[in-house]
Amino acid sequence: MIKSIPFSNLNRAATVRKIAKEHFDIVVIGGGITGGGIALDAASRGLKVLLLEKGDFASGTSSKSTKLIHGGLRYLKQFDFWLVKEVGSERAIVHKLAPHLVLPEKMLLPLIEGGSYGKWLTSVGLKVYDILAQVSGDDKRQMLEKKEAMALEPLLPKKIVKGAGHYAEYRTDDARLTLENIKTSLQYGAEALNYAEVTDFIYSENRVKGVVVKDHFSGDEFSVKAKYVVSAAGPWVDELRSINNSKKGKRLHLTKGVHLVFPHHKLPVKQSVYFDVPDGRMIFAIPRGKITYVGTTDTNYNLDKDMVETDIADAIYLIAAVNNMFPSINLAMEDIQSSWAGLRPLIHEEGKSASELSRKDEIFTSETGLISIAGGKLTGYRKMAERVVNRIAKKMEEEEGKEVPVCLTETLTLCGSAFKKHKEVKKYIAEIYERIKADGFTMYDAWYLVTNYGVQTEAIINFYKNRKEKDKAVRMILSEVEFGVAFEMVQSPLDFFIRRTGRLYFDIQSVRTLMKPVILELQRIFKVNEEKAQEWKEALKSELKTHSDFSIERT
Numbered sequence: 001m002i003k004s005i006p007f008s009n010l011n012r013a014a015t016v017r018k019i020a021k022e023h024f025d026i027v028v029i030g031g032g033i034t035g036g037g038i039a040l041d042a043a044s045r046g047l048k049v050l051l052l053e054k055g056d057f058a059s060g061t062s063s064k065s066t067k068l069i070h071g072g073l074r075y076l077k078q079f080d081f082w083l084v085k086e087v088g089s090e091r092a093i094v095h096k097l098a099p100h101l102v103l104p105e106k107m108l109l110p111l112i113e114g115g116s117y118g119k120w121l122t123s124v125g126l127k128v129y130d131i132l133a134q135v136s137g138d139d140k141r142q143m144l145e146k147k148e149a150m151a152l153e154p155l156l157p158k159k160i161v162k163g164a165g166h167y168a169e170y171r172t173d174d175a176r177l178t179l180e181n182i183k184t185s186l187q188y189g190a191e192a193l194n195y196a197e198v199t200d201f202i203y204s205e206n207r208v209k210g211v212v213v214k215d216h217f218s219g220d221e222f223s224v225k226a227k228y229v230v231s232a233a234g235p236w237v238d239e240l241r242s243i244n245n246s247k248k249g250k251r252l253h254l255t256k257g258v259h260l261v262f263p264h265h266k267l268p269v270k271q272s273v274y275f276d277v278p279d280g281r282m283i284f285a286i287p288r289g290k291i292t293y294v295g296t297t298d299t300n301y302n303l304d305k306d307m308v309e310t311d312i313a314d315a316i317y318l319i320a321a322v323n324n325m326f327p328s329i330n331l332a333m334e335d336i337q338s339s340w341a342g343l344r345p346l347i348h349e350e351g352k353s354a355s356e357l358s359r360k361d362e363i364f365t366s367e368t369g370l371i372s373i374a375g376g377k378l379t380g381y382r383k384m385a386e387r388v389v390n391r392i393a394k395k396m397e398e399e400e401g402k403e404v405p406v407c408l409t410e411t412l413t414l415c416g417s418a419f420k421k422h423k424e425v426k427k428y429i430a431e432i433y434e435r436i437k438a439d440g441f442t443m444y445d446a447w448y449l450v451t452n453y454g455v456q457t458e459a460i461i462n463f464y465k466n467r468k469e470k471d472k473a474v475r476m477i478l479s480e481v482e483f484g485v486a487f488e489m490v491q492s493p494l495d496f497f498i499r500r501t502g503r504l505y506f507d508i509q510s511v512r513t514l515m516k517p518v519i520l521e522l523q524r525i526f527k528v529n530e531e532k533a534q535e536w537k538e539a540l541k542s543e544l545k546t547h548s549d550f551s552i553e554r555t
């Protein structure tokens, strides 16, 4: 088992002092999945890496995806075979790197009278999908008759269902996948800092040789030297290209995607379904613990990138789509329990609509040497990182005669995993349940701990044993807070409730009942005054409202 490395804002001042003195091979801008993947790839090849994130890790798009590690079946329709082949093949690899965090998720694609795909096309499409992604064994697609499809998902519209395709995908928590990549990169000597915004570049002989950083913790500014600077800033890539005076030629095209969360009993699908929307698009309904989430939309976006919200029109669209496919379900606005909205950083193509734009990634190198990467998928992060680091390795070889090893990440188990197969994860969940049930915890609690933290659950249970709170739920969540502050750079209640635990999306009630002790604990740990604690509380309340209140008064 890999030992957790302290990764804490409690040591921040010392970390900043150290970073400012060093000379890095690579500075990576952006702590989303792309930046996290690059940091791990480069550090594991022996390069000296620093990753800088302006907000919290994964606070951009990488906490707001559909959270699927998938091959992108719909890209077959766009003849994007290369993309399907790459991300399709990546699914099994990413699962192997963290079987507790990237879980197998069978997908049902119902065949409906008048739907997008007929039986023949679906069968051939899924077969091509399997071949491109080299899917084998039980994971190969199956074509189901009407009766079999209805047995798997009784909520389907019996009158018009003709059968279904059943195929294998994986589900994850995007923010935790990002964080575990970053934490694993630390095992190979990388440094990473959240709340550290790159505001400018440092040049030497007209080449980018470092960055200017604004520390949002202290308000101070410092600079960092590096041989290469990579911008993996997602939707903000063009902002950094502008600062670098290199926003020429291709540019980003941002599209917004929204997800809605319902209590599972309100949308009790037995399994994940990928289904038709009357306008010709397709969306997912994905059950996950206590909830089912539904998404996504795909609309052009030109507003504030730091304030992307689900609006009423998005909610109406998704609810209508669900009610259309599952006629016995009458979802209403007040059933929405939570939601999230994110931006796809796609590459603009003249004349193409949001849904038609390719999801392929591209790398741009400016005249001054700034390397930017945009586009791509969560699923393909490892290959994107490999391409960026290969490019830098080639330059290092040409310019310094330095030999950089080939990419290793295909075999680098991520932090939190000591599992070879999903079966072992299931066994470990049962084991954890046995250890915590006497204190009133349920199988759900054990499942949550293991699928969130993997074997790092041991550290949380150790904290739990040493704490004294009488209320067991409070004691457990404060143990998670202790772990998050010591090993995951938690700095605020939002970091904790959104990006470390996913509770704001998947268990919003627990945020409401446990926010008070969590805020008090963070106040104690970080020794902040009442004013700051009040600010945290207001920020959390505002997030709770934004994510879950779709009443008329909100508009």
Ligand SMILES: Cc1cc2nc3c(=O)[nH]c(=O)nc-3n(C[C@H](O)[C@H](O)[C@H](O)COP(=O)(O)OP(=O)(O)OC[C@H]3O[C@@H](n4cnc5c(N)ncnc54)[C@H](O)[C@@H]3O)c2cc1C
Pocket (backbone or CB within 6 Å): 029, 030, 031, 032, 033, 034, 035, 052, 053, 054, 055, 056, 057, 058, 059, 060, 061, 062, 063, 064, 065, 066, 067, 068, 069, 070, 196, 197, 198, 199, 232, 233, 234, 235, 236, 240, 255, 256, 257, 258, 296, 341, 342, 343, 344, 345, 375, 376, 377, 378, 379, 380
């Ligand atoms: C609605 C939706 C659903 C999706 N579903 C899926 C899916 O199911 N499966 C899949 O494979 N893909 C999916 N995707 C795509 C996937 O989520 C994205 O491709 C991926 O998350 C992009 O990651 P990133 O690291 O490039 O960008 P981001 O996650 O946005 O990271 C960029 C980071 O850079 C930081 N940053 C910006 N400027 C600066 C600066 N000046 N200094 C320091 N830091 C800076 C930002 O704060 C941000 O955290 C989905 C996307 C959307 C929007």
